[in-house]
Amino acid sequence: xxxxxxxxPGLVKPSETLSLTxxxxxxxxxxxxxxxxxIRQPPGKGLQWIGNIYYSGTTYYNPSLRSRVTISxxxxxxxxxxxxxxxxxADTAVYYCAKxxxxxxxxxxxxxxxxxxxx
Amino acid sequence: DIQMTxxxxxxxxSVGDRVTITCQASQDISIYLNWYQQKPGKAPxxxxxxxxxxQTGVPSRFSGSGSGTxxxxxxxxxxxxxxxxxxxxxxxxLPLRLTFGGGTKVEIK
Numbered sequence: 244x245x246x247x248x249x250x251x252p253g254l255v256k257p258s259e260t261l262s263l264t265x266x267x268x269x270x271x272x273x274x275x276x277x278x279x280x281x282i283r284q285p286p287g288k289g290l291q292w293i294g295n296i297y298y299s300g301t302t303y304y305n306p307s308l309r310s311r312v313t314i315s316x317x318x319x320x321x322x323x324x325x326x327x328x329x330x331x332x333a334d335t336a337v338y339y340c341a342k343x344x345x346x347x348x349x350x351x352x353x354x355x356x357x358x359x360x361x362x
Numbered sequence: 363d364i365q366m367t368x369x370x371x372x373x374x375x376s377v378g379d380r381v382t383i384t385c386q387a388s389q390d391i392s393i394y395l396n397w398y399q400q401k402p403g404k405a406p407x408x409x410x411x412x413x414x415x416x417q418t419g420v421p422s423r424f425s426g427s428g429s430g431t432x433x434x435x436x437x438x439x440x441x442x443x444x445x446x447x448x449x450x451x452x453x454x455x456l457p458l459r460l461t462f463g464g465g466t467k468v469e470i471k
Contacts, residue, residue, distance in 0.1 A: 282460075290398075290406065290449060292460035303458040339405055347453040347460065348396055350417065352405035 245270040247340050247353035255334075255360050261327040265340030265353060272321045273298040278346035279323045281314060283336040284355070291336075295346050296323055303346065330360045364388050366452050368463030374471045381437040383466045385450035390430050396451045397426050397435045399444075400465075406449060410435065437468075445470055 251263035265279070272279065280295035294304040296314045304312050313326040327334060338358055342351040365388040375381050385395065393413040398406040408417045410426035413433060423438040437444055450463040 280460075289465050290451075290462040292462070295458065305459070344411075346458055347394070347455065348408065348411050349406075349451075349460070350408045350411070352407070355405050 245342065245351055247342065247351065249338060249340050249353045249356040251356060251358070253357060253359060255330055255358060256362050257331055257360055258329055261325070261330050261334060261358055261360070263325040263338055263340075263356065263358070265323050265325075267321045267323075267342075272316070272318050272323070276345050278303075278343040279314075279316065280341050280343045280346075280349065281325045282339045282341055282349065282352075284339070285333075285336045293325065293327075293338075295343055297346065332360050334358070335360045364391060364452055364454065364461060366450060366461055366463040368450050368466055370466060371464065372467040372469070374469045375440050376471045377440055377442060379440045381440050381444075381468060383435045383448055383450075383468075385428075385433045385435070385452075385463050387431045387433075387452055391452050391454075393429050394453045394455075395426075395428070395433050396453070397424075398449045398451060399446045400449065401446045409448075440468070440470070442470060444468060 246268045248266045255261045278295040281293040294314050296302045311328045316323045337355040339355045340353045341349040343349045367386045395413045397410040400406040414426045447465045447467045452461045
């Protein structure tokens with residue numbers, strides 16, 4: 244059964260870079276027509292799409308975050324990554340990685356990891 | 363940008379009641395709408411995709427309908443395990459973009 248697991252630091256200082264890894268198990272990371280993406284949820288608030296990556300390496304980003312976000316993929320490791328630069332307290336959230344059917348329908352999610360931005 | 367207005371933001375109903383949540387798009391989005399259930403401390407779970415298609419393994423008491431700008435999500439007979447927050451999610455293909463509604467918290471009366 245497909246599983247996704249987020250990993251990375253739970254605490255990041257303001258102005259630094261948030262870096263997370265999502266490890267995929269129980270399935271291929273090169274499956275067509277799936278993308279792999281990141282979605283976040285500030286404490287007590289709603290969901291915000293961050294961006295997707297297709298196994299070819301093509302990326303799609305939320306315009307509101309595009310200047311600070313990079314999503315990359317390492318198929319041999321079955322991992323994909325999120326880098327978010329110049330973080331502030333507003334970036335404090337639970338970050339989820341997800342498998343996204345057709346790049347449009349997140350149909351399988353990781354458990355999420357809380358990242359707090361604080362000095 | 364397409365805006366999604368979900369209502370109500372919360373509701374309280376009795377076990378066995380029919381529950382209805384609506385999501386309105388600021389412009390025509392065809393059937394490009396999904397519904398998710400999120401229980402406290404858990405990741406969202408896809409229930410309905412493309413407005414009305416039930417995801418595999420999801421109980422049939424959940425349903426979705428609508429197209430264009432107005433969409434409805436229903437639970438035909440509310441069960442205690444349905445206590446959760448429900449989100450609609452719109453998607454665009456050109457350019458690719460995913461947008462979530464504000465959520466509806468469902469509680470038992």
